[in-house]
Amino acid sequence: MGIPRLKSCLESYATATSRGAGSITRTVIDGPALAYHVYYTGVLGQPSIVTPPSTLPWLSPVQQVGNRVLEWLLRLERCGMIIERIYFDGALPPTKEETRQARLRSSLQQLLDFRRLHPSVISAADTLDQTGIRSRPGRTALPAPAFLVPLVLEALRSSVRFAGVTKVIPGEADVYCASHVREIGGLVLTNDSDLLVYNLGAEGQVAFFPDIDFIGKLSDLNQDEFTCRYLSYRPLEIAKCLDLDPSLGLAAFGFEVERDVSRRMPDLVQRAMTHSADQAGADLKIFLKRYQTLDETLSSPGEEDCWWDSHQCLDPRVSELVCRYRLSIEGPSQEDITMYLPFLPDDPTRSSAWKAGAQIRTLAYSILNDAVSATQQRTAILEIVRRGQRIGATDVELLSSHSLGKSIKDVVSRFESIRAASQDLDISSLWTIIAFQDIVESAPLIDEEPPTQQELIRLLDPTIRPLDWPTFHLYAQFQAVHYSWRILSQLLDFVLKTDLRARQASCVATSATSEPEDNATPDGKRMEDYRMLKKKLESLPSLTQGLPNRQLTGGTSDLNLDEIMAFVLKSCSLEDDLDRDENEPEVHRKRSTSDHPHTYQSLNAYTLVPKKTSKKARNKQNRTGARENRRAEISVSKPANPFSILDDMSL
Numbered sequence: 001m002g003i004p005r006l007k008s009c010l011e012s013y014a015t016a017t018s019r020g021a022g023s024i025t026r027t028v029i030d031g032p033a034l035a036y037h038v039y040y041t042g043v044l045g046q047p048s049i050v051t052p053p054s055t056l057p058w059l060s061p062v063q064q065v066g067n068r069v070l071e072w073l074l075r076l077e078r079c080g081m082i083i084e085r086i087y088f089d090g091a092l093p094p095t096k097e098e099t100r101q102a103r104l105r106s107s108l109q110q111l112l113d114f115r116r117l118h119p120s121v122i123s124a125a126d127t128l129d130q131t132g133i134r135s136r137p138g139r140t141a142l143p144a145p146a147f148l149v150p151l152v153l154e155a156l157r158s159s160v161r162f163a164g165v166t167k168v169i170p171g172e173a174d175v176y177c178a179s180h181v182r183e184i185g186g187l188v189l190t191n192d193s194d195l196l197v198y199n200l201g202a203e204g205q206v207a208f209f210p211d212i213d214f215i216g217k218l219s220d221l222n223q224d225e226f227t228c229r230y231l232s233y234r235p236l237e238i239a240k241c242l243d244l245d246p247s248l249g250l251a252a253f254g255f256e257v258e259r260d261v262s263r264r265m266p267d268l269v270q271r272a273m274t275h276s277a278d279q280a281g282a283d284l285k286i287f288l289k290r291y292q293t294l295d296e297t298l299s300s301p302g303e304e305d306c307w308w309d310s311h312q313c314l315d316p317r318v319s320e321l322v323c324r325y326r327l328s329i330e331g332p333s334q335e336d337i338t339m340y341l342p343f344l345p346d347d348p349t350r351s352s353a354w355k356a357g358a359q360i361r362t363l364a365y366s367i368l369n370d371a372v373s374a375t376q377q378r379t380a381i382l383e384i385v386r387r388g389q390r391i392g393a394t395d396v397e398l399l400s401s402h403s404l405g406k407s408i409k410d411v412v413s414r415f416e417s418i419r420a421a422s423q424d425l426d427i428s429s430l431w432t433i434i435a436f437q438d439i440v441e442s443a444p445l446i447d448e449e450p451p452t453q454q455e456l457i458r459l460l461d462p463t464i465r466p467l468d469w470p471t472f473h474l475y476a477q478f479q480a481v482h483y484s485w486r487i488l489s490q491l492l493d494f495v496l497k498t499d500l501r502a503r504q505a506s507c508v509a510t511s512a513t514s515e516p517e518d519n520a521t522p523d524g525k526r527m528e529d530y531r532m533l534k535k536k537l538e539s540l541p542s543l544t545q546g547l548p549n550r551q552l553t554g555g556t557s558d559l560n561l562d563e564i565m566a567f568v569l570k571s572c573s574l575e576d577d578l579d580r581d582e583n584e585p586e587v588h589r590k591r592s593t594s595d596h597p598h599t600y601q602s603l604n605a606y607t608l609v610p611k612k613t614s615k616k617a618r619n620k621q622n623r624t625g626a627r628e629n630r631r632a633e634i635s636v637s638k639p640a641n642p643f644s645i646l647d648d649m650s651l
Contacts, residue, residue: 002193003254005261007208009268010196010250013238014231017207023080026186028177031088031166032316033191034069035152036144037209042068065148066155066544073162075214079228081187085180086166087173088153090311090319095290096172100340104384104391107143107343112389114142115348121466146342147483150315151543157312168311170323174198179294181205187232196235197254197291206233242269247277248288255287310498317342318490321365321381325372338382338393339365342483346476347469352386353476356442357484358396363407364488366399367530371495408529415536427539432548435481439474451477460548482540482547489537492530 019025042065073083092100145151156166169176177188178198185203188195195206207230216226239249252275256268263271275284311319317340324337339361346353365381382393399407415434422430436456443450451474458464458471459478541547 002191003197003258006193006196006254006257009253009257009265010233010238011231013241014233016229017232018227018229019079019081020227025081026184027076027081027083028180028186028188029073029083029086030173030177030188030190030192030195031086031152031156032149032173033209034072034086034189035065035149037191038069038072038152039065039144039148041210042072066151069152069155070159070162075226076228078226079214081228083162083165084184084186085176086156086162087176087180088149088166088168089173089316090168090170090314091172091323092320093172101391104343108348108386108389108391110141110143111345111348115469121468122472142345143343146344146479147543150342150483150486153315154543168314168316168319170311170319170326175293178204178291182293194291196233197249197251198235199249199251199291199293200235202236204235206235207231242272244272245276248275248280251288251291252284254291255284258287259283310494313493313497314490315486318487318494322368322491322494325368325376336380336382336393337378338384339396340384343386344476344480346386347473348386348389349469350473351446351448353473353480354383354385354484355446355480356439356477357481358442358445360438360481360484360488362396362399363404363411364484364491365396366404366407367488367495368491369398370401370404370526405526405529408533412529412532412536428541428545428547431482431485431539431541432478435478435485435547438481438484439477478547482543485537485540486543489534489540492534492537496527496530496534 077083153166153168156162167176174190174192174194175198177190178195178200180186181188181204182199182201185201187205187207188200189207189209189212191209193208200206211231213229214226215229235250236246239246239253242253244250244252253268253272255275256263256271260268275281280288311322314322321337321339341354344353361383369377369381378398380395380397383396384391384393386392387394418430418434422433425433436451440450451470455470455474458468459474
């Protein structure tokens with residue numbers, strides 16, 4: 001994100017700078033920008049670490065990017081840079097909504113273009129070669145991996161050196177980077193030209209990742225020979241050179257660039273010189289409000305905020321969801337609470353791969369919803385995700401308190417039964433089977449056939465080439481299920497650490513005319529259920545480990561795929577005993593292989609039973625159908641503003 005052309009306009013005013021071991025520079029880093037920079041230049045940009053043929057698309061590069069980021073930061077430190085903070089966005093404000101939607105549209109269009117270029121198999125010369133996938137940025141490449149930023153966060157949090165300086169903040173990273181440097185001086189590393197507009201103070205500087213060049217090898221014993229060179233932008237000094245109002249700095253220039261990016265540099269400077277802080281017009285005031293630092297506004301939290309630490313266990317999108325609930329606690333709102341799922345590259349001719357983990361995420365959202373007081377609970381959450389060939393909103397109806405308790409017990413029971421039936425499996429293989437179960441069970445719910453045994457073989461066998469779209473989509477479904485379990489785990493962790501109802505009671509008690517609610521503290525039995533479920537999720541593989549575990553075949557486990565498929569299909573009960581009509585028989589007749597067109601050749605004993613919808617469920621679907629259709633029409637091209645509740649953010 002940033003103001004187009006702003007950096008290029010000011011590049012001639014930047015100072016070439018060199019830093020080595022003898023110098024000391026206090027440094028603050030834009031975390032998401034770091035992740036994408038290292039991925040595109042340090043992973044995909046180096047042939048030596050391009051995806052080997054034995055892995056799926058991006059799997060090896062994405063797993064490597066965490067270590068590459070740590071290596072990049074160590075290089076930076078060796079040049080005398082003291083890394084004080086690495087900030088990650090935990091919630092984007094309404095002013096970024098248009099940019100966010102544009103990026104979603106761009107990613108979707110990129111995926112559609114790629115799909116048209118490769119209608120059957122993913123084997124174009126510009127994407128695959130004998131060494132593996134080389135997915136370069138551009139219209140002919142697949143979009144960036146969905147979980148790149150969470151994976152980098154995972155690596156930083158696991159690092160003894162950088163865990164303490166890595167922060168997911170309940171707001172936008174830009175304002176924290178700017179405020180930190182404004183207070184103590186130093187350098188902000190970013191790819192976002194917005195940082196040039198903030199008031200960074202007399203000692204504040206900005207450098208952009210593409211301009212940083214390391215000289216020497218990290219393994220060199222002589223530290224004096226290891227340096228880095230970059231272009232340093234000092235906003236206040238540049239504003240002085242342009243003869244701009246010192247109290248506005250480069251904000252006046254950035255305002256003019258944003259208003260008309262096509263103007264020549266002299267015209268932009270001349271127009272910027274006409275602005276002053278004491279006579280700013282309405283449009284300029286709105287622009288300036290976007291670039292206030294923390295000491296200039298009360299609308300963003302500082303590190304002393306009592307909820308600061310609670311966000312450190314969350315990925316950015318999960319943190320954003322929590323922020324929505326927090327706002328509903330501190331200031332009741334009728335606005336929809338939204339969850340922007342990461343853009344997950346899959347087969348765009350099919351239903352989104354995210355459908356595979358829908359039931360898991362429903363449980364996760366319901367746990368968060370149940371943790372707040374009854375007056376603040378919602379009946380549904382909006383998920384923003386690909387719907388066909390556009391981006392749209394989907395209603396996720398949340399579970400009632402009674403249904404939530406039963407669902408938790410069912411999940412725990414499921415884990416225990418699978419573990420008991422497969423004691424010889426390692427944890428990663430066990431989670432692969434659990435994820436595959438979720439994928440198989442979700443297929444009839446979205447009117448799709450479940451994955452075939454051959455597709456699973458192609459997914460797990462590293463020797464099978466080329467990669468086709470059904471296998472690629474199955475891989476995306478594994479990613480979706482894996483991350484859905486991760487969302488559940490993180491929200492459980494957050495609820496167990498943060499007493500949301502006590503927070504609500506505190507807010508209510510501050511009113512002279514209000515009394516704390518009776519349910520201001522979490523139910524002890526429910527919290528016990530949460531802890532029991534959280535314990536089962538402790539074995540969930542990290543993003544670095546990933547799913548599926550491809551050692552299921554040809555590796556140490558060397559399981560028989562027929563046995564895996566039989567186990568999965570036998571344990572996947574698509575019947576809903578609780579949703580039957582009263583006069584319905586207790587046992588459903590399973591379809592024979594002749595009734596069901598999609599069976600496995602070696603598993604005729606286990607055929608899938610499509611989920612039977614009761615009259616009660618059908619009536620409920622009819623009542624909510626109109627609302628679902630309306631939700632489906634919310635598109636990134638003409639959106640409602642799901643972030644309008646952040647207009648008066650006081651986190």
